[in-house]
Amino acid sequence: MASAYLLYSQAAALEPTNQLYWLKSQAAQSRAALESPPKVLAKATLDKAAEPAEPAAASTAFDDLSPKDRSAGKTPQPPVVLQGAPGVKDFDLRTDAKALWVQVARAYNLDAVFDGDYQTGPPIRFQITEVDFRGALRAAEAATGSFVVPISGRLLLVVKDTEQKRRELEPTVFATISVPQAIATQELVEIAQAIRQLFTLEHMAWDSQQNLVVIRDRISRVVPARQVFETLIHHRPQVDIEIELLEVDRSYSLAYGLDLPTTFQLIYMGTFWNSPLAIPTTISKLLTFGGGQTKFGIGITDATLLANMTRSNSRTLVRTDVHAIDGMPASVHVGDRFPVMTAGYFGPASSSQGGQVYLPPPSFSFEDLGVNVKVTPHIHGMDAVTLDLETEFKVLSGGSNNGIPIISSSKLATKVRLRERE
Secondary structure, eight states: HHHHHHHHHHHHHHHHTHHHHHOOOOOOHHHHHHSSOOOOOOOHHHHHSOEEEEOOOOGGGGGOOOOHHHHHSSSOOOOOOOOSSSOOOEEEEEEOOHHHHHHHHHHHTTTEEEEOOOOOOOOOOEEEEEEEEHHHHHHHHHHHHHHEOOOOSSSSEEEOHHHHHHHHSSSSSEEEEEOOOSSHHHHHHHHHHHHHHTTOOHHHHHTTTTEEEEEEEEHHHHHHHHHHHHEEEEEOEEEEEEEEEEEEEEEEOOOEEEESOOOOEEEEOGGGGGGOOOTTEEEEOEEEEEEGGGOOOEEOOOEEEEOOOOOOEEEEEEEEEEEEEEEEEEEEEEEEEEEEEEOOOOSSSSSEEEEESSSOOOOOEEEEEEEEEEEEEEEEEETTEEEEEEEEEEEEEEEEEEEEEEEEEEEEEEEEEEEOOO
16 A cells, blocks of 8 residues: 555656546555554654755645635535436446446446545445446445545545544535425424434524525435425415405395295085085185086186395495415404403502502503404315305493403304315
8 A cells, every 4th residue: 555655646746637646645545654654763864854855746746726726615615426427237246345346437437446444345246237327336335335425526435334434534515495385483493303303413503584494414414304304395285265345234125026826725516415505705716617516616816926126235344365375274354453451450549759640550452353254274185175264253242341341252163165166
């Protein structure tokens, strides 16, 4: 590893534009330091080393950072994303972990470098068909117990998957999630706490005023946490309801139609047993049929022609649109807020420097007199909506209880089911 580190460093100095040499030298640096511990030098050697030496070639092999590069390093940058070759490939390998990573990476025009503490391990059988480069990398991670850190679009660093290595080498990202769908602060906080416990996120904060959630953690936690968060916070269906309150002053009704008799009287008019003929005085017209002993008569009454007309005077007190969300009640109040004294002191006045005062001062509460309409929609699929309507009327009854006005109220609750075609 020491020789590899020296050779890669020399190659990087000779060819500064090739970053692969420099990255591989950095990957081999820690192992090279372990294999080549520092030695105690003689005094003459120390004196010679103390003399000013000529600038090394490696110090000028790389270009200095420009002011633009330095300012960019102070601002958060998006994480590096691998740009593997498109298409799907098949693999049937039996080799060690390092060789496996090298062959899988080269198949998609990628280069793999390894952490200095990465161990090769025993041979592994790796067989998979028709996968793109992301699926192949995920399968290689599972087979070798490793994780990948993208260094550039074509270069990746392979590290053993341990908690310590993830803390040291895995990129940390900062994500802001906008949640305009949140209805209440409690809903936003409950979902944020559930996501934090599920993924053991270290840093999370939320702004209930702007409905924002901020997450800062390792990228392997932030990406799935953001996806689950956006899945849980979904848009609720909404309903627009038009409400119109009418006041009816007077109403007139006039009915019209034909009033026909519903019963007819049958009279026997025959001569059987010489029975006398008796016709009621209410019957003025008869329809007879038969003859002799089988003669009968049917009484006919006159029909009545009726006409009714209805007329009413009404006016619209209020017309409004209510915007309600599925399962959330929306209220409309038409009327006034009336102050009602709930407590007061009516005893003798107390003396003070300013004169006579009554202590303690009275306290008031406000009642919404008039009509209160509460609508709670329940949406069932795409074609049906159920509305829970609750109407409350509050008025002053005219009486009082120890000086406090008595308010009477009545409620009317109903359920309405609407369909799309209606």
